[in-house]
Amino acid sequence: MSDQKIEGWVAIAQSRAVRNKPLRVLVGGRAFVLFRADGKLHCLADICPHRSAPLSHGRVVDGAIECPYHGWRFDGAGACKAMPGLVGAIPRTLVPSYGVCEKDGLVFFSAHAVDAIPYTTVLAAADTVSMTVESRVTSSLAEVAENILDATHTHFTHRGILRGLSARRYRVTVTVTGGDGWVEARYVGEPKQEGLVSRLLEGERSISIGRFRYPGIAELEFWGAKSINLATTFHLRQETDDMVHGFGILSGPRQRNFGYLKALLFKPFFRIALRQDQHILHAAEKNRRLFGQRRPMIGPLDIMRPHIDAILSGQRPEVAEKPTILVMEL
Ligand code: FES
Ligand SMILES: [Fe+2]
Incomplete structure (x- = not known):
């Protein structure tokens, strides 16, 4: 089953598993990277568009995820913000980004835009x-x-x-x-x-x-x-x-x-x-x-x-x- 076929929210991680280090998660055989930057949780395809290195092996610097191979940096929307060594403007480079949200300690992923709030459990109340x-x-x-x-x-x-x-x-x-x-x-x-x-x-x-x-x-x-x-x-x-x-x-x-x-x-x-x-x-x-x-x-x-x-x-x-x-x- 590929993520393309799944509509709606899918739980992919526990919130506490996504801290300072990026986290790779698999959905239907495809890899995504979760990371926190600028106080927000982000999800990108876990592949650098340059030479395909997994971004999840990199680190988060200045609100962006840094590829471990040549250091290109991508923000939460997947836009390339740095190409170390390059003098001049960065050519438009994008990693696909995906919707994520958190509820009751779980991280939910969606390949498509979803408005609804994810369902967690029938007893998700304060008591x-x-x-x-x-x-x-x-x-x-x-x-x-x-x-x-x-x-x-x-x-x-x-x-x-x-x-x-x-x-x-x-x-x-x-x-x-x-x-x-x-x-x-x-x-x-x-x-x-x-x-x-x-x-x-x-x-x-x-x-x-x-x-x-x-x-x-x-x-x-x-x-x-x-x-x-x-x-x-x-x-x-x-x-x-x-x-x-x-x-x-x-x-x-x-x-x-x-x-x-x-x-x-x-x-x-x-x-x-x-x-x-x-x-x-x-x-x-x-x-x-x-x-x-x-x-x-x-x-x-x-x-x-x-x-x-x-x-x-x-x-x-x-x-x-x-x-x-x-x-x-x-
Ligand atoms: S493979 Fe990511 S910067 Fe080169
Ligand atoms: Fe059982």
């Missing part, structure tokens, strides 16, 4: 405790998004962490709905899960929701009687052909059973769960390559995947016209 983790996995965006939203793998991939050790399942009703650029599954009838994470964090659970949003957001909400107890929002992007990079924002209401201490306690478990997913996704991706990338089989419980695929290819998901309702044992 919320949130924490961000970052992770990479050898896979495709559709596979990773599906993995995050797939309730049927937790019994096996995350035994004991997200699920209890018992094989007990509960009958739940799942309603899948959607609209332009999104699809969601609502699970009703599932009691609080028995895994460590749920024990630590959640109160009583009424419903849970898994949602995918274009261009690469996979989020889970766990609702108590009236409000959300816990939400995790993953911002994913295809970095290269076979690598997905993601930022997971974990958040909960400050006043209820989610304080900084709990958030801190949760982090290692969150990481273990991520590692378990990374491991299986990596193995599956390697296997797909070995066997020659076959289309995935859509099993009867794979309620999200066809819609995620449709959304990623720019189509409206089928459930937008007609929601589906399914009973399954989770």
